Amino acid sequence: MPRLRSLIKVLAATAVAGVLLTSPASAGTPPRTDPAPAPAPTAGAATFGIQPATATARDKTRDSFTYQATPGAKKTDYVAVSNYSTSPLTLRIYATDAYNTADGGFTVLPLATKPRDVGLWVSFPTTGVTLAAKSSKILPFTLTVPADAKPGDHVGGIMLSLTTQAADAKGGQIAVESRVGTRLQVRVPGTLKAQLTVSHISTSYHASSNPFGGGTMTVSYTVANTGNVRLSGTQKVHVTSLFGGSKPSLPLANVKELLPGDQERVTATVKSVLPSFSSTAHISVVPTPVVGDIDPVLAAVDESASVATIPWPMILLLLALGAFGGVWVWRRRVRVRVRKQQAAKAKAKAAKTAPAKKTAVPATAAATATAGAASKAESGKAEDV
Numbered sequence: 001m002p003r004l005r006s007l008i009k010v011l012a013a014t015a016v017a018g019v020l021l022t023s024p025a026s027a028g029t030p031p032r033t034d035p036a037p038a039p040a041p042t043a044g045a046a047t048f049g050i051q052p053a054t055a056t057a058r059d060k061t062r063d064s065f066t067y068q069a070t071p072g073a074k075k076t077d078y079v080a081v082s083n084y085s086t087s088p089l090t091l092r093i094y095a096t097d098a099y100n101t102a103d104g105g106f107t108v109l110p111l112a113t114k115p116r117d118v119g120l121w122v123s124f125p126t127t128g129v130t131l132a133a134k135s136s137k138i139l140p141f142t143l144t145v146p147a148d149a150k151p152g153d154h155v156g157g158i159m160l161s162l163t164t165q166a167a168d169a170k171g172g173q174i175a176v177e178s179r180v181g182t183r184l185q186v187r188v189p190g191t192l193k194a195q196l197t198v199s200h201i202s203t204s205y206h207a208s209s210n211p212f213g214g215g216t217m218t219v220s221y222t223v224a225n226t227g228n229v230r231l232s233g234t235q236k237v238h239v240t241s242l243f244g245g246s247k248p249s250l251p252l253a254n255v256k257e258l259l260p261g262d263q264e265r266v267t268a269t270v271k272s273v274l275p276s277f278s279s280t281a282h283i284s285v286v287p288t289p290v291v292g293d294i295d296p297v298l299a300a301v302d303e304s305a306s307v308a309t310i311p312w313p314m315i316l317l318l319l320a321l322g323a324f325g326g327v328w329v330w331r332r333r334v335r336v337r338v339r340k341q342q343a344a345k346a347k348a349k350a351a352k353t354a355p356a357k358k359t360a361v362p363a364t365a366a367a368t369a370t371a372g373a374a375s376k377a378e379s380g381k382a383e384d385v
Helices: 312-353 363-384
Strands: 008-012 048-053 065-068 074-083 088-100 106-108 130-131 135-144 152-167 172-188 196-206 215-225 231-241 245-248 254-258 263-273 277-288 302-307
Touching: 008 048, 048 088, 048 152, 065 074, 074 088, 074 130, 088 172, 106 152, 130 135, 172 215, 172 245, 196 277, 196 302, 215 231, 215 277, 215 302, 245 263, 254 263, 263 277
Parallel strands: 008 172, 065 172
Antiparallel strands: 048 074, 074 135, 088 106, 088 130, 088 152, 152 172, 196 215, 215 263, 231 245, 231 254, 231 277, 277 302
16 A cells, blocks of 8 residues: 655745735734735646635735634634636645744644644535636635633634645655645633743853853743733843853844744854853843734743853863973973982092092191100100119
């Protein structure tokens, strides 16, 4: 049996898709006009698109489905689907949930994954639609908000997809799903909570090979939306240390849109951080509303983490200088000791080889000794008589 895999391709509006998932319509901002049809496709290409509509035509006043609905509410709306290609297409239409990717991007669940939130609130009369070449249809759908729907933002997408078969490099069959969609957002009134948190901070320091230079610090952290409304945010990172004061990170992109319950991993780079044995990374995230929403005026979320910034190159340099100085002192002492030993040996050798010298007696002392001896002899003779 051929091996099947699911490959999702999100096509660009100007390429073969017609229209992409778009940002939600913003209150107080002018709506976008109806997107122009995609360029004429190459032979064999399937080109199709989707956008909001009224019961009779495409809706030029909105680019997404945005509602405020109480629990238990029901609403009928319309979506326009178009086939821009030169051959008939059989497409699948469905609703699903949206989520944030690890880097904060916006996407929706794959077709094989069952939605658990707003994707379950939308129903179509049929999930399949056949479009003739160069044609469009307007399809109704019903949004039913569950009675136990929680307050806050519920975000997803209404998708139009085409599944085709293709062969992989090994000759196996794969199912290729090409899809486009438009955003779906429902805000359920009640207690709304706007909150971002910063957690899972990790830091690393890479010292410079220059003993007198600064190193590079990497600061990674997770920004999570722990509230129940969509939020954006601005963020800053700086590092303080004993030597070098405060160093800001390279510019960081704003948190564009974080859905409730989702999170984004952020990595900041701070350069020229002088090693001072211990430094502190400071993180500040200021929550802001998405465009068109009410500003919650939230305080900044500030977190910090310490990191060891050991000046290893300087320590190694000092150790090398100390070792060199120690060797120099030791060799100097050895040379001095050797010279003293050589001098002592030379002196001893000279004492052994030198001839014996007679001690000279001064003339006056010799004369005195002779006179004394003569006088003593005469005294002896006199006593004998």
